[in-house]
Amino acid sequence: MDFQKPVIVYTAATNLEAHLIVEMLLTSGISAHTVEDQSGVSLWAFGTISQFHKPNIWVDESTAQQAADLIRDFEEQRKARNTPVDGAGEIQVSCEDCGKTTSFPSSLDGTTQVCQHCGAYVDVGELGWDEDFGEPED
Structure with a gap:
């Protein structure tokens, strides 16, 4: 450069x-x-x-x-x-690894976070790129 x-x-x-x-x-x-x-x-x-x-x-x-x-x-x-939004709800996410549910603020919709119970990565809400890659899994 x-x-x-x-x-x-x-x-x-x-x-x-x-x-x-x-x-x-x-x-x-x-x-x-x-x-x-x-x-x-x-x-x-x-x-x-x-x-x-x-x-x-x-x-x-x-x-x-x-x-x-x-x-x-x-x-x-x-x-x-x-920044939390007043009146905005929470998103409930079920962990695929441990099966427990974790709550995340709706401001984190569309992100990947860490399960508070086991530390595994979980997808919060809808990630817009799911349909863009490869063949669907069975």
Whole structure:
């Protein structure tokens, strides 16, 4: 990636988040690169100390506004998903592994979560891609 004028467009909370956002930008046609923070300086018993752990995302200045718009949309979707909606119900999910039922807020509809009883992955609500792949199972 040759950037004519590299700029930091975002500082992620974690290295993993930085890589996910870079992949989102690359998928959208924006060249991006992350510089992970591997320093142990900011580590302590409860996570990382703010303002020390800074995994940065770099883009070319010519695409910075487009990248910022995509990242803003990403953050708005994450905030909406994590904010409980008043009056919205819960989704009951039966685990295929242990058979027990777990309740999830409706804001998690269409996601994959972890069963609170056995730790297995469960699909919450309807995942829109079920019909798109391969032959149906018998």
